[in-house]
Amino acid sequence: MKRILYFLFGLATAAYAQVPPKPYGPIPTQRQLEWHDTEFYGLIHFTPTTYENKEWGYGDADPKIFNPQQFSAEQIVEAAKNGGMRGIVLVAKHHDGFALWPTKTTEYNISKSPFRDGKGDMVREFEEAARKHGLRFGIYCSPWDRNSPAYGSPQYLQIYRDQLRELYTGYGELFMSWHDGANGGDGYYGGAREKRAIDNTVYYDWDNTWTELTRKLQPKANIFSDVGWDVRWVGNEKGVAAETHWATFTPQPPAGVNHAVPGQANYPESPVGHRNGKYWMPAECDVPMRKGWFYHPEEKAKSPEELFTLYLQSVGRGAALDLGLAPDTRGLLDDGDVAVLKALGQKLALTFRENLLRGANLKASNVRGYNSVYGTKNLVDNRKDTYWATDDDFETPHLTVTFNRPVTFDIFDIRENIRLGQRIEKFTIEIEEDGKWKKIHEGTSVGARRLVRFGQPVTAQKLRLNITQCPAAVAISELGLYREAE
Ligand code: FUL
Numbered sequence: 001m002k003r004i005l006y007f008l009f010g011l012a013t014a015a016y017a018q019v020p021p022k023p024y025g026p027i028p029t030q031r032q033l034e035w036h037d038t039e040f041y042g043l044i045h046f047t048p049t050t051y052e053n054k055e056w057g058y059g060d061a062d063p064k065i066f067n068p069q070q071f072s073a074e075q076i077v078e079a080a081k082n083g084g085m086r087g088i089v090l091v092a093k094h095h096d097g098f099a100l101w102p103t104k105t106t107e108y109n110i111s112k113s114p115f116r117d118g119k120g121d122m123v124r125e126f127e128e129a130a131r132k133h134g135l136r137f138g139i140y141c142s143p144w145d146r147n148s149p150a151y152g153s154p155q156y157l158q159i160y161r162d163q164l165r166e167l168y169t170g171y172g173e174l175f176m177s178w179h180d181g182a183n184g185g186d187g188y189y190g191g192a193r194e195k196r197a198i199d200n201t202v203y204y205d206w207d208n209t210w211t212e213l214t215r216k217l218q219p220k221a222n223i224f225s226d227v228g229w230d231v232r233w234v235g236n237e238k239g240v241a242a243e244t245h246w247a248t249f250t251p252q253p254p255a256g257v258n259h260a261v262p263g264q265a266n267y268p269e270s271p272v273g274h275r276n277g278k279y280w281m282p283a284e285c286d287v288p289m290r291k292g293w294f295y296h297p298e299e300k301a302k303s304p305e306e307l308f309t310l311y312l313q314s315v316g317r318g319a320a321l322d323l324g325l326a327p328d329t330r331g332l333l334d335d336g337d338v339a340v341l342k343a344l345g346q347k348l349a350l351t352f353r354e355n356l357l358r359g360a361n362l363k364a365s366n367v368r369g370y371n372s373v374y375g376t377k378n379l380v381d382n383r384k385d386t387y388w389a390t391d392d393d394f395e396t397p398h399l400t401v402t403f404n405r406p407v408t409f410d411i412f413d414i415r416e417n418i419r420l421g422q423r424i425e426k427f428t429i430e431i432e433e434d435g436k437w438k439k440i441h442e443g444t445s446v447g448a449r450r451l452v453r454f455g456q457p458v459t460a461q462k463l464r465l466n467i468t469q470c471p472a473a474v475a476i477s478e479l480g481l482y483r484e485a486e
């Protein structure tokens with residue numbers, strides 16, 4: 001009898017030990033998971049507006065001024081790649097309405113410019129360069145169009161949708177469809193030169209555009225806007241998420257509308273998100289590398305150090321960094337910008353080259369079902385699908401790290417297995433000093449990634465991670481300890 005009981009108990013634990021933790025709250029789709037992996041990408045603004053030295057073209061610039069004689073998508077994409085970016089979003093049409101591809105939808109397009117004798121397609125050139133260098137490609141097609149005579153009428157919506165259709169069908173798989181909330185105002189509008197107001201809660205009919213076009217033609221494209229369907233705007237153009245960043249969010253529809261629409265949601269909560277929000281809708285942190293989104297000769301690039309800090313405050317908070325790149329009138333990135341990107345890329349690569357935790361002893365206070373499938377070795381195998389998990393009733397475990405000898409570090413890296421949702425709410429990091437535990441950090445949300453910068457080098461032989469608040473079993477994919485490169 002006893003043996004049978006033991007046997008049954010054994011079977012039950014073995015079965016339980018195979019069961020992964022249940023997801024907590026909303027979880028990312030496959031397309032969002034791939035977006036999280038992209039982490040850091042670029043946003044390129046280059047239109048006749050560049051030649052006017054403006055930020056918002058009025059829509060009346062002569063296409064003849066768009067004459068980038070040395071244009072090289074290769075140079076720009078390579079610089080982005082050297083900077084550590086994994087994707088490029090091209091502004092295929094900005095508010096000025098000038099299309100960078102030979103569209104059938106408007107005369108106001110690249111074929112009317114001297115570029116490649118009117119036979120050029122810049123969307124194609126960027127797309128090809130991006131794919132050649134292994135970067136993902138996405139597009140931004142501005143809904144506001146200050147050139148179109150039809151803007152403001154129902155006819156324009158048709159034009160805008162046709163533009164999206166051309167972009168969605170002509171340039172391979174897109175990882176993002178970027179839409180901004182800038183809406184209406186004054187413009188050229190085919191010569192009318194007037195102010196046109198639209199009701200952005202209904203005019204663009206986003207539900208149908210995104211359901212009928214984007215989802216069908218580009219199922220891998222993450223829809224971005226201030227309240228996009230996949231990725232939300234962080235609510236500032238500084239490139240930073242809040243210290244606590246929840247990937248979950250509940251958009252609040254404006255009064256009288258039953259769905260939230262872009263251009264409406266400058267919520268104070270956008271940088272933080274909503275704990276236990278209704279949707280998985282992580283933040284994108286966009287910021288130009290220079291002061292403006294377009295190139296202006298008098299402005300200069302942020303330093304590699306500033307950009308590295310922005311990386312820590314965006315990617316390092318479980319969001320993504322979208323860095324604006326501005327080609328100059330030659331059609332190239334400024335040499336100084338190229339050098340800054342190279343320095344940034346080197347700093348990122350050198351900093352994260354060697355995970356000091358590899359080779360250390362990692363001992364957890366609990367491992368799910370005593371099963372090595374969920375053991376701590378998963379924390380340093382450089383794979384997101386393998387993870388350390390605890391039993392369901394074990395929500396506040398700790399993990400003790402012991403090195404052979406004292407090590408010096410200043411960056412801590414932790415990633416949750418977000419396939420199971422965002423779980424951790426609070427954690428602390430301690431080091432052993434003179435035989436006693438000393439707290440060196442208190443943190444909150446983790447999600448896709450949390451990078452902790454200690455501000456000064458810390459030397460220790462023993463370190464402890466305490467998960468102090470978590471509503472479910474812990475599921476951590478990766479841990480790292482690094483030394484910031486000069
Ligand atoms: C905003 C636009 O109004 C700016 O011009 C720029 O394109 C920025 C990235 O998005 O909504």
Ligand code: CA
Nearest residue numbers: 378383386477
């Ligand atoms: Ca892993």
